[in-house]
Amino acid sequence: MKTLHLFPLFIAALAASIALQACQHTDRVKAIPNSDTIPVALLSLQNSSSTVAFEATGTFTTDDExxxxxxxxxxxxxxxxxxxxxxxxxxxxxxxHMDEVDARASQVGLAVEKAQRDYDRVNQLYRDSVSTLEQLQNAQTALRVAQQDVKSIRFNKQYSEIRxxxxxxxxxxxxxxxxxxxxxxxxxxxxxANEGNWELKVGMSDRQWAATQVGDTAVVEADALGDGGFKAVVSRKAEGLDPNTGTFSVFLRLLGKPQRKLAAGIFATAKLQARENTASGWQIPYESLLDGNGKEGYVFVTNDNRVAKRVKITLGPISADEVTVLSGLEGAKALVVSGSPYLVDGAPIRVLKQK
Missing domain, CATH: 2.40.50.100 (RNA polymerase II/Efflux pump adaptor protein, barrel-sandwich hybrid domain)
Known part of the structure; x- marks a missing residue:
């Protein structure tokens, strides 16, 4: 009988234990999203126009090589x-050696003398009505040909030397x-080189070549020029691909004569600044870019500072630490600049810092 009286108490205790565990499970489920929230740093987005600027490397040469x-x-x-x-x-x-050239000149001189004698003889015969007009004309043509050979050999003799x-x-x-x-x-x-016609020949990608115009300014740096940069300007652009390097050649003329001596082949770096070309878009840090291929890429943005969204963007000029985004960020309020590798589309975020 005592066992029967204790049974209801056991059932009640079991039910209370199950309810307590259910409450604890519910609280743990609610806490999971908070523990999976990714801390990030944000950058407020603002559309702007930026001047195209990039670096290119090359070697010194002259325009009359x-x-x-x-x-x-x-x-x-x-x-x-x-x-x-x-x-x-x-x-x-x-x-x-001039022996062969002199021999050829002697042969041509003798040919002229013979052609002159033939012409004089035929001309006299023609006056005596012995030879025909055709024979006279043929003799005259042969003389003129021999005389032109003399001019040719004189010209060739002149270029038997290199100056x-x-x-x-x-x-x-x-x-x-x-x-x-x-x-x-x-x-x-x-x-x-003594004429001061130094120029820097740099190799560029097709995107850089298209963004560069004749007259764009640049700053050239090289160990041979000493500390600091040397001003230069784009003087001409190659209109075809260099098969040896796989790049497009652009030539920069130095503004002024370097104080230090230069030599053909000296390595230098040019920091180019486009004169007119500008790209309208957003300037974002390079580290915020994901899966970029030179033309397109992906970034994470947020509009409510609570959820990250993965968006596809179109890339413009790329510099050492910044990337120009031409499209894809329309309507976005902030860009995730740190913490991106840990995010997925729709992931909850927690803002640690925002610029």
């Missing part, structure tokens, strides 16, 4: 300069004495 060669070719008799030698405009650099086209330096000597070279085979590579 050229390859010199013999027009007619032959055996090189004498080379008067070496790599690195300073040269002045018109200076004799090399010549070929400097400008005052500068020998960058490379591509042949040696006694070597047989054909017409147009490069023998020297020279530049006009």
């Amino acid at each position: 050229t390859l010199l060669s013999f027009k007619s070719g032959g055996v090189i008799e004498k080379i008067y300069v070496r790599e690195g030698d300073a040269v002045r405009s018109g200076q004799l650099l090399a010549r070929v 400097a086209t400008s005052s500068g330096y020998v960058l490379a000597r591509l042949a040696q004495e006694g070597q047989v070279v054909g017409p147009g085979t490069p023998v020297f590579q020279i530049n006009g």
Whole structure:
């Protein structure tokens, strides 16, 4: 009988225990979202216009760098300069053996004498009505051809020597004495360094090349120029891809003559500032960008400071620490700048800092 009286008490105690556990479970479920809330830092978004600016690297050269060669070719008799030698405009650099050229000139001279005799004889016969007008005309044409050969051999003889086209330096000597070279085979590579025609040749991507215009300003930095930058301006742009580097070449002319001596091939960095091109959009920190591919990417934004939303954006110019967003942030109030790697679309957030 005592057992029967205790049974209702056991049932009541069990029910109370279940209710208490249910309440504790409910409180724990409510607490889970709070424990999964991601702390983030926000940046208030404001549309603005930014000037296109970026860095490019390249090497110094001159705008009159050229390859010199013999027009007619032959055996090189004498080379008067070496790599690195300073040269002045018109200076004799090399010549070929003239025996063959002189022999050819003698042959042409003899051909002119024979053509002249033939013409005189036919002309006299024509006056005596012995030869025809056609024979006279043929003799006259042969004489003129021989005379033109004389002009040609004189021209070729003149270019049996190589002379400097400008005052500068020998960058490379591509042949040696006694070597047989054909017409147009490069023998020297020279530049006009002494004329002060230095320029910086930099390689750019297609996006950077399109954003750069002739006349844009830049600051050039190089160890050879010393501390600080040297002002330059974009003087010309290549209209095709350089197959050796896979980039588009842009040439920057230095404004003023450097105090220190430069040499072809010296490495330098140029910080370019577009003169007219501007991109309207948002400036966001580079670290806030997710899954960027150069043209598109993703970021997290929030409108209520409570829930993060993942949005797709279109990218503009990219610098060392900032990215220009052209579209995708319309209507967004704040950007998540830290904590993004831990977020998913719709995740709850807790704002630690907002700028």
